[in-house]
Amino acid sequence: MGKTVTEKLLASHLVEGNLQKGEEIGIRIDQTLTQDATGTMAYLEFEATGIPRVQTELSVCYVDHNLVQSDFRNADDHRFLQSVARKYGLYFSPPGNGISHQVHLERFGVPGKTLLGSDSHTPTGGGLGMLAIGAGGLDVAMAMAGKPFYLVMPKVFGIKLTGSLPDWVSARDVLLEILRQLSVKGGVGYIMEYFGPGVKELSVTDRASITNFGAELGATTSVFPADENTRKFLESQGRGDLWTPLNADEDAQYDEVIEIDMSTLEPLIACPSSPDNVVKVSEVAGKPVAQVLVGSCSNSSLRDLMVVAKVLHREQVHADVSFEINPGSRQVLENITDLGEMLTLIRAGARVHQAGCLGCIGMGQAPPTGTISLRTFPRNFPGRSGTVNDQVYLCSPEVAIASAIKGEITDPRVLGEYPDLNLPEKYLLGDQRIEPPLVSGEEVEIIRGPNITPFPEFEPLPESWHGKVLLKVGDNITTDHIMPAGAKILPLRSNIPAISEYVYNSVDLEFLQRSREALTDGLGGMVVGGENYGQGSSREHAALAPRYLGVGIKLVKSFARIHKANLINFGILPLTFEDPADYDALQQDAEVEITGIRDAIASGSELLTLLLGGKPVKARLEVSERHREILLAGGLLNWARKAG
Ligand code: MIC
Numbered sequence: 001m002g003k004t005v006t007e008k009l010l011a012s013h014l015v016e017g018n019l020q021k022g023e024e025i026g027i028r029i030d031q032t033l034t035q036d037a038t039g040t041m042a043y044l045e046f047e048a049t050g051i052p053r054v055q056t057e058l059s060v061c062y063v064d065h066n067l068v069q070s071d072f073r074n075a076d077d078h079r080f081l082q083s084v085a086r087k088y089g090l091y092f093s094p095p096g097n098g099i100s101h102q103v104h105l106e107r108f109g110v111p112g113k114t115l116l117g118s119d120s121h122t123p124t125g126g127g128l129g130m131l132a133i134g135a136g137g138l139d140v141a142m143a144m145a146g147k148p149f150y151l152v153m154p155k156v157f158g159i160k161l162t163g164s165l166p167d168w169v170s171a172r173d174v175l176l177e178i179l180r181q182l183s184v185k186g187g188v189g190y191i192m193e194y195f196g197p198g199v200k201e202l203s204v205t206d207r208a209s210i211t212n213f214g215a216e217l218g219a220t221t222s223v224f225p226a227d228e229n230t231r232k233f234l235e236s237q238g239r240g241d242l243w244t245p246l247n248a249d250e251d252a253q254y255d256e257v258i259e260i261d262m263s264t265l266e267p268l269i270a271c272p273s274s275p276d277n278v279v280k281v282s283e284v285a286g287k288p289v290a291q292v293l294v295g296s297c298s299n300s301s302l303r304d305l306m307v308v309a310k311v312l313h314r315e316q317v318h319a320d321v322s323f324e325i326n327p328g329s330r331q332v333l334e335n336i337t338d339l340g341e342m343l344t345l346i347r348a349g350a351r352v353h354q355a356g357c358l359g360c361i362g363m364g365q366a367p368p369t370g371t372i373s374l375r376t377f378p379r380n381f382p383g384r385s386g387t388v389n390d391q392v393y394l395c396s397p398e399v400a401i402a403s404a405i406k407g408e409i410t411d412p413r414v415l416g417e418y419p420d421l422n423l424p425e426k427y428l429l430g431d432q433r434i435e436p437p438l439v440s441g442e443e444v445e446i447i448r449g450p451n452i453t454p455f456p457e458f459e460p461l462p463e464s465w466h467g468k469v470l471l472k473v474g475d476n477i478t479t480d481h482i483m484p485a486g487a488k489i490l491p492l493r494s495n496i497p498a499i500s501e502y503v504y505n506s507v508d509l510e511f512l513q514r515s516r517e518a519l520t521d522g523l524g525g526m527v528v529g530g531e532n533y534g535q536g537s538s539r540e541h542a543a544l545a546p547r548y549l550g551v552g553i554k555l556v557k558s559f560a561r562i563h564k565a566n567l568i569n570f571g572i573l574p575l576t577f578e579d580p581a582d583y584d585a586l587q588q589d590a591e592v593e594i595t596g597i598r599d600a601i602a603s604g605s606e607l608l609t610l611l612l613g614g615k616p617v618k619a620r621l622e623v624s625e626r627h628r629e630i631l632l633a634g635g636l637l638n639w640a641r642k643a644g
């Protein structure tokens with residue numbers, strides 16, 4: 001039987017297990033990336049392994065998230081990361097150099113390789129034909145230490161692309177349409193693989209926008225074949241020698257298939273406050289906008305900024321709109337300047353910022369109260385922009401610029417003829433600030449600012465577990481709800497005691513107090529949730545910080561992949577309701593008792609009985625043998641120490 005691109009990539013990297021859907025497999029990781037907000041913790045964890053140098057073919061340490069330096073914390077972390085990169089043999093991409101995913105695509109991605117990144121948008125690399133997966137920092141630390149990455153062998157969701165995109169409709173609309181059809185949990189348990197005659201109509205940066213935004217489907221990752229367009233892209237980056245073709249076989253079988261005829265698409269937009277809340281732009285046109293942001297790892301390539309610049313040749317930004325551009329990389333900035341378009345942007349009224357994540361993670365750029373903000377970003381979860389009750393819409397650069405000009409949500413097709421973009425054949429590379437690895441890091445001293453506190457120690461799982469329900473939440477809870485980000489909280493990422501004070505802050509301000517009281521009473525904490533619990537980011541702080549506050553169990557209807565893995569890594573039991581109806585009966589503050597929990601887990605039992613408020617409730621523990629050992633040890637670091 002023919003193979004999909006996914007199966008070929010998995011087969012060529014398989015080191016443990018069999019390629020059977022639903023079974024745990026271990027794959028070799030060729031490349032890793034970290035960004036600063038997850039990276040500081042990932043390197044503290046790597047340090048704990050005692051391995052003197054990264055064991056991958058290539059590892060890159062990026063600084064792109066925590067760019068606002070309102071005190072010493074972020075700046076200290078940047079220096080820590082630079083010294084770590086020098087010590088352990090990594091490339092270092094400094095602040096201002098660009099968003100990890102964009103820079104990695106331009107300068108490091110290679111078709112046919114695996115990439116593990118401590119950021120949920122790592123699948124951007126799938127646009128190049130890589131198997132690029134987002135994971136928690138600890139998993140990435142393990143991969144840097146040369147260990148396999150373990151995952152449940154996913155099913156393959158084929159997306160057949162036909163036709164070509166009409167003018168003013170772009171790659172973002174393809175994924176918005178898929179989100180509209182499948183929702184934010186439609187990709188859970190799958191790798192999304194693109195095939196069909198429409199693939200060749202998309203450039204690598206278009207494909208990368210799609211695989212990037214595909215993270216919002218909850219998918220393990222998304223992947224495109226590597227073809228002539230891939231070769232052209234690599235050549236434009238002076239890396240043509242790294243091209244290898246990678247295609248699905250003619251008779252490859254997918255577990256599910258949908259077809260998207262791109263020629264029938266029209267401009268789409270995701271309304272507040274979920275990426276799958278998608279409607280046609282024409283349905284919401286006319287609503288006034290106060291802010292329009294073009295940027296993020298989803299849509300900030302040279303192509304995206306050129307669309308904006310070319311439109312601004314004939315128009316000006318509306319007086320009531322703050323129109324801001326966050327370029328994806330130094331390379332994008334250099335090229336747009338070289339093409340003379342920086343002047344166009346500035347003259348037309350754009351605020352051009354340094355290359356980085358910025359407002360996408362609430363690092364500045366909060367919108368004014370009660371106004372609409374339009375963004376070419378991948379996420380619009382409530383409050384993520386930094387403004388309470390925000391109204392963030394997600395759209396393409398085409399919709400963004402049309403709306404910035406008119407001052408209201410606008411279908412870009414009113415702008416007339418689609419501009420000719422004239423993209424260069426060869427790019428200025430813009431990588432002069434990327435530091436290559438040192439031959440030896442032995443002499444390098446790691447620079448540790450006072451913000452970096454030691455990694456907390458956790459106890460192994462007790463014989464019996466006694467605690468209470470600290471919080472009950474609904475469906476689609478994001479890691480932004482669990483562990484908010486933004487300019488105030490992100491600088492605390494390397495200080496677990498400090499950051500844990502913000503756990504569930506936007507949901508329930510009393511959560512901290514309740515968890516502290518339970519700790520004082522010697523009780524464990526349990527959180528109860530609905531479907532797709534923990535969707536969104538890869539941040540392991542959404543597991544680590546609750547664990548620090550004594551949370552030992554999460555009992556939900558279903559989990560998002562990365563969050564479940566992070567819970568296990570930090571020794572929190574990820575349980576699901578055997579009977580979802582039990583969810584309704586459960587109340588906050590209910591007492592929880594599980595006797596003989598260690599024995600049950602060690603014996604491989606998939607069903608545990610919990611006494612919840614005195615009533616027996618069945619819960620599932622669907623994890624591998626290795627995960628059971630990790631849970632018993634109280635987390636992956638404890639387990640790895642024991643295993644030696
Ligand atoms: C995000 O887009 O939510 C982030 C910020 O990039 C996160 C990582 C983090 O929280 O540091 C992600 O996507 O994994």
Ligand code: SF4
Nearest residue numbers: 121296297357360361
């Ligand atoms: Fe950065 Fe936003 Fe991309 Fe996350 S989604 S990596 S915050 S640009």
